[in-house]
Amino acid sequence: MLHSNLLRLVARGGPKRWMSTTTKLTSVEVNDKTGIATLTLNRPPVNSQNVQLLVDLQSSIGEIESNKSRGLILTSACSNVFSAGLDILEMYNTDEERLRTIWTELQNAWIALYGSSLPTAAAINGHAPAGGCLLATACEYRVMLPKRLIGLNETQLGIIAPKWLMSGFLNVLPQRVAERALTQGRLFTTEEALAEGLVDEIANTKEEALEKCAAFIGSFTKVNPLARSLTKLQFRAENIKEFEKIRKKDVEDFVALASRPEVQKGMGIYLENLKKKSKK
Structure with a gap:
């Protein structure tokens, strides 16, 4: 579900254009020289x-595709976190309808990125657990800064990562x-992620990571864009087809699991631990 009407194009002069949502939780910068768009998550402190x-996020992806970048x-705009994943506060001590909504929008955001016809890359300038890892692996290429963590640690919260995730x-x-890794809820260090193939390159700074991502996208300059996108989507078609078949059931399964008393208790403990860490 794309809400591109939330976006407006703002002319700033120079070689770049900016687009931003009314809520400013994402921003898009388009380099007019290369035609590459940088989509930045901007919900401090940890996205x-x-x-x-x-x-x-869905709106920004839709706008980038419609502008033919x-x-x-x-x-991420956050200095040490790419995205900490789903907001536990939206899942803890809430009603089933809210749980349905957040999981549905997570599905929608994933399919918008995973199913994009464009070349996609993630400049992972901070930690990327859970939903942060989900967004990064939905991209085709990943460049990560040193001494960061990435992985799907859902089992540590008592949540099961569905097959599409x-x-x-x-x-x-x-x-x-x-x-x-999934059964252990393991988070990989940058170096471990590179060794296993979870990320493709390491960069020392965010700027270097963006440059490496742009170089990856630039490697398709001499490739027919339509042929490239159709080839990409053929590789991903089976996963997308399976996802579409089970997406409604997947929402209900998530709601049933997240509503369980022991899972809610685990979320509460997790939030309390975060509070204790923030006070240190």
Whole structure:
């Protein structure tokens, strides 16, 4: 569900154009020289994915595609976190309808990015657990800064990662490695992620990461754009088809699981631990 009417184009002069949502939880910068768009998540302090951020993300992807950019780089305005994943506050001690809404918007954001016809890359300038990893692995290429963490740690919260969420992992990791990481809720260091193939390159700064992502997208300059996008989507078609078949059931399964008393209790403990850490 795309809400491109939330976006407006703002002329700033120079070689770049800016687009921004009315809520400013995402921003888009288009380099007029290269045609590459940089989509930045901007919900301090850790880009936790609430409903509005997920809706804004979909809107920005839709706007980039409608403006026919040559590629999309996803990154974060937060200095040490790419995205901390779903906002636990939106899932804790809430009603089933709210749970349905946030999970549906997570699905929508993932399919918008995973199913994009554009070349996509993630400049991972901070930690990327859970939903942050989901967005990064939905992209085709990943560049990460040193001493950061990435992975799907849902089992640590008592939540099960559905198959469509696993598909990004399975696109880049051997099944044995992915299975062990998912069951353990493992977070990989940057160096471990590079060794396993979860990320493609390491960069020392965000600027360098953006440059490496732009170089990846630039590698398709001499490739027919339509042929490239159709080839990409053929590789991803089976995962997308399976996702569409089960997406409604997946929402209900998530609501049933997240509503369980023991899962809610686990979320409460997790939030209390975060509060304690923030006071130190």
